[in-house]
Amino acid sequence: xxxxxxxxxxxxxxxxxxxxxxxSAVETRTLNNGNLVLExxxxxxxxxxQDLNRYQNVRSAGFDGWTQNGESIIITTRFGDxxxxxxxxxxxxxxxxxxxxxxxxxxxxxxxxxxxxAFTMDAGGSEYAQIFTMDLKTxxxxxxxxxxxxxxxxxxxRDGTQLxxxxxxxxxxxNDVWLASFDENNNPEHEIAxxxxxxxxxxxxxxxxxxxxLLIQQYISSxxxxxxxxxxxxxxxxxxxxxxxKQSRNFGLDFDAKGEGVFIxxxxxxxxxxxxxxNIKTGKETIVTKDINWDVQGTTxxxxxxxxxxxxxxxxxxxxxxxxxxxLEYKPVKxxxxxxxxxxxxxxxxxxxxxxxxxxxxxxxxxVLNLKKDPTQAGKLERWTYSEVGxxxxxxxxxxxxxxxxxxxxxxxxxxxxxxxxxxxxGKGPFPVIISIHGGPEAQYRPYxxxxxxxxxxxxxxxxxxPNVRGSSGYGKEYVALDNGFKREDSVKDIGxxxxxxxxxxxxxxxxxxxxxxxYGGYMVLASAVHYxxxxxxxxxxxxxxxxxTFLENTKSYRRDLRRVEYGDxxxxxxxxxxxxxxxxxxxxxxxxxMFVVQGENDxxxxxxxxxxIVKALREENIPVWYMNALNEGHGYRKKExxxxxxQAVVLFMxxxxxx
Numbered sequence: 001x002x003x004x005x006x007x008x009x010x011x012x013x014x015x016x017x018x019x020x021x022x023x024s025a026v027e028t029r030t031l032n033n034g035n036l037v038l039e040x041x042x043x044x045x046x047x048x049x050q051d052l053n054r055y056q057n058v059r060s061a062g063f064d065g066w067t068q069n070g071e072s073i074i075i076t077t078r079f080g081d082x083x084x085x086x087x088x089x090x091x092x093x094x095x096x097x098x099x100x101x102x103x104x105x106x107x108x109x110x111x112x113x114x115x116x117x118a119f120t121m122d123a124g125g126s127e128y129a130q131i132f133t134m135d136l137k138t139x140x141x142x143x144x145x146x147x148x149x150x151x152x153x154x155x156x157x158r159d160g161t162q163l164x165x166x167x168x169x170x171x172x173x174x175n176d177v178w179l180a181s182f183d184e185n186n187n188p189e190h191e192i193a194x195x196x197x198x199x200x201x202x203x204x205x206x207x208x209x210x211x212x213x214l215l216i217q218q219y220i221s222s223x224x225x226x227x228x229x230x231x232x233x234x235x236x237x238x239x240x241x242x243x244x245x246k247q248s249r250n251f252g253l254d255f256d257a258k259g260e261g262v263f264i265x266x267x268x269x270x271x272x273x274x275x276x277x278x279n280i281k282t283g284k285e286t287i288v289t290k291d292i293n294w295d296v297q298g299t300t301x302x303x304x305x306x307x308x309x310x311x312x313x314x315x316x317x318x319x320x321x322x323x324x325x326x327x328l329e330y331k332p333v334k335x336x337x338x339x340x341x342x343x344x345x346x347x348x349x350x351x352x353x354x355x356x357x358x359x360x361x362x363x364x365x366x367x368v369l370n371l372k373k374d375p376t377q378a379g380k381l382e383r384w385t386y387s388e389v390g391x392x393x394x395x396x397x398x399x400x401x402x403x404x405x406x407x408x409x410x411x412x413x414x415x416x417x418x419x420x421x422x423x424x425x426x427g428k429g430p431f432p433v434i435i436s437i438h439g440g441p442e443a444q445y446r447p448y449x450x451x452x453x454x455x456x457x458x459x460x461x462x463x464x465x466x467p468n469v470r471g472s473s474g475y476g477k478e479y480v481a482l483d484n485g486f487k488r489e490d491s492v493k494d495i496g497x498x499x500x501x502x503x504x505x506x507x508x509x510x511x512x513x514x515x516x517x518x519x520y521g522g523y524m525v526l527a528s529a530v531h532y533x534x535x536x537x538x539x540x541x542x543x544x545x546x547x548x549x550t551f552l553e554n555t556k557s558y559r560r561d562l563r564r565v566e567y568g569d570x571x572x573x574x575x576x577x578x579x580x581x582x583x584x585x586x587x588x589x590x591x592x593x594x595m596f597v598v599q600g601e602n603d604x605x606x607x608x609x610x611x612x613x614i615v616k617a618l619r620e621e622n623i624p625v626w627y628m629n630a631l632n633e634g635h636g637y638r639k640k641e642x643x644x645x646x647x648q649a650v651v652l653f654m655x656x657x658x659x660x
Contacts, residue, residue, distance in 0.1 A: 026619075032641050039615075039627040041649055042656075048648045054390030055455040056644045060364035061086075061095070061385035063343045063356045065110035065117065067136065070348030074098070074117065075366055075385060076105055081640045085119070087136075091368065091382045098139065104638050107152055112160035116186065118144075120152055125634020126602045131165060133186065144180060144188045145169070150558055153203035157211040158303075164193065164204035164214060173557035175201040177216055177230075194230055194237060199561020205252035208259040215252040215262060220244070221565035222442035222473065223481050227252040227264055229280070241266055241278065249273055249477065256325060257305040263288075263325075265296045271476030275299070275310055277328060288328050294319075295474060300353075301325070302346035307375030309353055311341045313474050315402060316421070316446040318342075320355075324375040331376040333369065337362075340446050354384070360399045363387050363449045389451075397454050398423050400447050400466070405501035407470075407494050418494050419475065420467035421447050423457055429507030431463040432514075432537075432658050435498060437528075438466065439519030441483060441491065441566065444474040452647060460654055463508055469494035469524075485568050485575070489582050492527045499535050510535075514658045516650075518542035518598075518636060519606060526584035526591075526614065533592035538657035540650060542598040543606045543635050546614035547586065548579035556604040588617040594624040594657045598646060600633035626653060 028039050061077040064085070072089045079097065082104040086095040099105060099119075106120035106129050115136045120129035128150045134141040145151045149169035156163055163180040170176050174196045180188035194216055196202045201219040205227070208214075212233050218226040226242035227250050241264050242250035251273065253263040261280055265273040275288040275296045289296055289312075298311035298318075308323040310330075318341035323330040339359030346353050351371055358364040365387050370379035401424075404417035425431060434456060438445045445466040453464050468474065469491045471483030483491040495515070503510045513536055517525045522544015529539045545551045552570045555563060568575040580586055595618055599611035608629065618625040628649060630642045637643040 031645060035630060035632045036642055036645060037629045037631065038649075039629075040624075041626045041628060042652065044645070044648045044652055048651055049644070051459055052455055052644075052648055052651065054392050055451045055459075056640075056647060057388065057390040058363055058392075058451040059387045060358075061356075061366050061387045062364050063345070063354050063366040064108035065345055066347045066354065067110070068113070068115045068348070070352070073354055073366060073368075073384060074108060074110065076108065077385070077387065078104075078640065082638060088366070088384055091384045092386065093384070095385070098136070099134070099141075107154055109154035109156055109163075111163075112156055112158060114160045114186070118154050118156075118163060120154065122634075124602045124632045125600050125630075125636070125638060127604045127634055131163075131180075133188075135186075148172075150556075155204040155207070157207040158209060159211070162207070162211060163188070164207070166201070166203035168558045170195065173560075174199075175203070175558055177202050177204050177214075179232075193232070194228075199564075201562060206254040206262075208255045209257075210259065213255075213259065215240070215255065217252050218242075219562070221247075221562070222440075223247050223249065223477060223484075224565075225249050225251060227262075229262075240264070240280070241276075242268075253299045254301045254305065254308075263299070263301075263308070265299070267477045271478060273297070275323075286328065288323070288330070298342060298344060300344040300346065302350040303348065304350065307346075307350070307371075309344055309346075309355075311344070313444075313446075315419070316340075316444065316468075316474065322371075322376045322378060329376055333378045335369075335378065335381045336367075340448055353378075358448045360447045360449060361394050361397045363389065363451070392454075397449075398425065398457050405467075405498060407497035409490075416470075418467055418469055418497065420465055420498065421445060423453055423464040423466075424507065425457045425461050425463065427461070429463075430509040431461060431507060432509050432512035433463050433465060433502055434460075434654070434658070435495065435513065435515045435528075436464055436466045437469070437495070437515065437517035437521040437524040438472070439517070439521040440473070441471040441520040442473050442480050443520075444468055444472045446474075455647070455651070456654075459651065460659065462654070462658070465498065465502075467494065467498055484566065486578055488567070488578075489527065492524065492531055495524065495528045496532055499532060512537050512658055514538040514540070514654060516540040516542075517544065519544065522606070523548075523584070527582070529591045529593050529595065530584050530587045531590070533590060536593045538596070538654060539593050540596045540598070540653065541611075541614070543600060543603055544597075544610065544614075545606055546610045546617075547583040549576060549583065550585075550613070551606060551610055552579075554607045554609055559605065585614050585617055588614070588621055588623075591618065591621070591623055594626075594653075596626040596650065596653045597628070598637075599627075599629045600635060600637065601629055601631045602634045605635045624657075 061075045064074040076083045085098040108119045110117045122129040131145040131151050151167045153166040167178045177194040179193045205217050206215040214230040216228040224247040227240045229238045229240045248268045250266045267273045273295045277286045294312045294314045297313045301308045312319045320333040321330045343356040353369040365385045368382045400421035406415045471491050502508045515525045515528045522541040525541045549570045570576045615627045
């Protein structure tokens with residue numbers, strides 16, 4: 001053997017030995033009865049837990065539905081470790097706990113003409129949610145799904161005798177529509193209503209009054225969705241809105257009072273989703289919100305379909321309107337606080353509209369809007385719940401500023417701008433910066449209340465910037481498609497442009513910037529570390545994609561085709577080569593910043609293997625990496641004891657790597 005070859009072999013063996021030693025030297029400990037595994041994470045000083053205690057005891061109270069008499073509401077809130085169902089009987093009234101499970105409650109749907117409800121719940125964050133029914137008089141509950149499939153999208157018919165839902169129970173991977181018919185003892189009999197013919201998602205949207213027709217949603221991708229009408233007597237399935245060959249977003253809402261037409265939202269006439277009324281027989285469509293150039297995102301109808309309420313998303317903030325469904329006239333409700341509205345429902349006699357409202361300074365609470373006889377007129381707004389904010393003074397919380405910063409490309413000859421919400425602490429600066437990148441990718445950062453952001457602002461003294469890079473929803477169908485397929489890394493370039501913008505701001509410290517994000521946002525964190533390590537100090541990747549090919553091959557089968565439409569099909573050789581090229585795990589030698597990787601063992605979306613492989617690769621490159629894995633969690637942490645330690649560890653990580 002030649003000397004150079006021998007030297008090379010010795011060098012290789014030495015390197016391998018060092019890597020082996022490095023990997024075996026990982027310091028591992030567990031917390032929370034062994035459910036939380038921490039690798040190379042230092043002991044968290046007790047002072048951090050004490051300092052953050054109040055921020056970690058913020059609660060919320062989201063609206064779930066009205067009771068049968070229309071006088072009490074059901075909410076989801078947390079008094080123990082996970083969120084459970086409670087009943088509230090009046091504005092500001094006490095919360096009466098109804099469920100006491102170890103797992104958080106998922107979707108809730110009130111059963112009409114019965115003092116009962118249906119809800120979903122999974123185990124350990126697996127997202128294989130099962131359906132339960134519960135008698136509100138006795139508190140008795142029972143599982144009505146098969147215990148194995150993934151279920152959701154609960155929808156009762158108007159008399160409460162049938163429950164439509166989405167389920168994978170046929171074969172474990174197809175997202176079909178099922179019907180559960182209940183007898184006089186409220187026992188169900190299940191039958192399939194629509195079999196998904198492909199890898200797309202199908203779910204129920206609305207029954208007509210006679211319960212012989214069902215409006216059904218088909219979701220293909222963030223830019224393509226269709227609405228179907230199922231005749232439950234004849235079995236005929238008809239496309240109501242959308243065309244698979246001509247991509248557009250179409251979402252079914254409800255039938256009109258006579259069942260002659262349906263309300264939908266669509267972007268076929270605009271960059272944004274507009275509220276449209278469609279006559280079923282003639283196919284004629286009337287654009288209701290043609291004067292509103294924002295997405296219509298939330299809509300609910302009262303029992304007799306004489307009025308509706310809908311919400312628009314205007315630059316991330318909600319605006320509520322009341323609609324006369326006969327005349328199609330609508331008016332805005334001006335009494336609402338500025339924030340984000342969701343979870344709306346009219347009560348039994350149509351005199352009240354309940355909803356969840358979240359503002360930059362207050363967590364989600366339930367409000368009730370009193371209504372006047374005119375379908376477009378609102379009365380007094382009452383706050384029914386007052387969620388605790390850990391004894392903190394909410395008036396001291398920081399509200400964000402909406403900015404738009406220039407990026408690398410142009411639209412119609414003009415430099416494109418990226419919207420971002422900027423939170424700055426009190427004082428002059430320059431402040432260290434945490435860039436928080438949302439998931440999706442077709443999601444949108446909206447200025448919800450965030451105890452995490454407020455904690456960082458107050459305890460770390462950092463500024464927080466939440467950008468809506470290309471591919472985000474809320475800014476039109478062209479914008480949401482700008483990162484698809486081979487254009488994936490264009491969204492990463494928007495983070496580079498944000499770093500450029502930070503350099504121009506005298507009150508922001510360009511030398512101390514960290515990136516933080518979960519799910520697709522986790523991929524963006526890793527990709528930003530690949531491309532901009534010389535401009536970053538720290539990175540936190542939460543349940544993030546480290547390799548698109550392995551992600552697509554290992555994500556659960558019921559969602560694989562849906563993700564292929566967004567990210568590209570790894571079975572196509574050209575796309576596979578592209579996905580491998582841009583995957584952070586294949587570019588780990590370019591990452592030079594300390595990394596904190598957070599994962600849930602039972603994650604069905606981004607499997608734990610995505611975290612394992614990036615942690616291993618970082619360690620082989622001798623990059624400092626902290627790793628936290630919760631064995632009883634999935635896509636994010638929902639149990640308070642795990643979430644508390646994770647948040648404390650993030651603060652310690654930022655103190656160690658961003659602030660110094």
